[in-house]
Amino acid sequence: MPFTLPALPYALSALEPSIDATTMEIHSQKHHGAYVTNANKALEGSKWAELSPEAVIKQLAEVPEDKRGPVRNNAGGHVNHSMFWLTMATPGHGGGGEPTGALADAIKDSFSTFAHFKDAFGAAALSRFGSGWAWLIWHGGEKKLVVASTPNQDNPLMGKAIAGCEGTPILGLDVWEHGYYLKYQNRRSDYVSAWWNVVSWGAVAANFDKAR
Numbered sequence: 001m002p003f004t005l006p007a008l009p010y011a012l013s014a015l016e017p018s019i020d021a022t023t024m025e026i027h028s029q030k031h032h033g034a035y036v037t038n039a040n041k042a043l044e045g046s047k048w049a050e051l052s053p054e055a056v057i058k059q060l061a062e063v064p065e066d067k068r069g070p071v072r073n074n075a076g077g078h079v080n081h082s083m084f085w086l087t088m089a090t091p092g093h094g095g096g097g098e099p100t101g102a103l104a105d106a107i108k109d110s111f112s113t114f115a116h117f118k119d120a121f122g123a124a125a126l127s128r129f130g131s132g133w134a135w136l137i138w139h140g141g142e143k144k145l146v147v148a149s150t151p152n153q154d155n156p157l158m159g160k161a162i163a164g165c166e167g168t169p170i171l172g173l174d175v176w177e178h179g180y181y182l183k184y185q186n187r188r189s190d191y192v193s194a195w196w197n198v199v200s201w202g203a204v205a206a207n208f209d210k211a212r
Ligand code: MN
Pocket: 027, 031, 081, 174, 176, 178, 179
């Protein structure tokens, strides 16, 4: 089954003023659409085309070398963006605030306070040179949450040897300029600050429950 572009669970303007509707339209349709198209092209006719995109990137090291680069970038991009859209919601209607329950407890266990976690995550987002992602990752072996960043469309599911970090991502922030340049230009830190207002902690908690 070829991968398909998922429909957003909200209107293109739902994340304003943090993320403007035009950026959401270009990002969720054109950019994400290109990752889907190019991942399908790279995988067409191979046994990898039968797998979920997450399963493909978990087994990236086994993908034939001539396809590995395009699969890494495009199946990675598909996985990353699919999660990104679902972990955001309209400010005040599921978006923003703070986590509760088991996720809040795990953040406290791993980072001591929610504020410390935000600082660490923000630092990962701002220090990622060029294009990439900041992540909150559940590390099953160590039973803790960690913050990391990856370049390009790499995902922690690809494993440490490829992505430089490992575990199950439960929240990711796209820091490619295509995600913020129309509204924020060079001000990535303003984008990161505004993005906290649309993080859907309910969706992140659901990811956490699945991961652990
Ligand atoms: Mn993007």
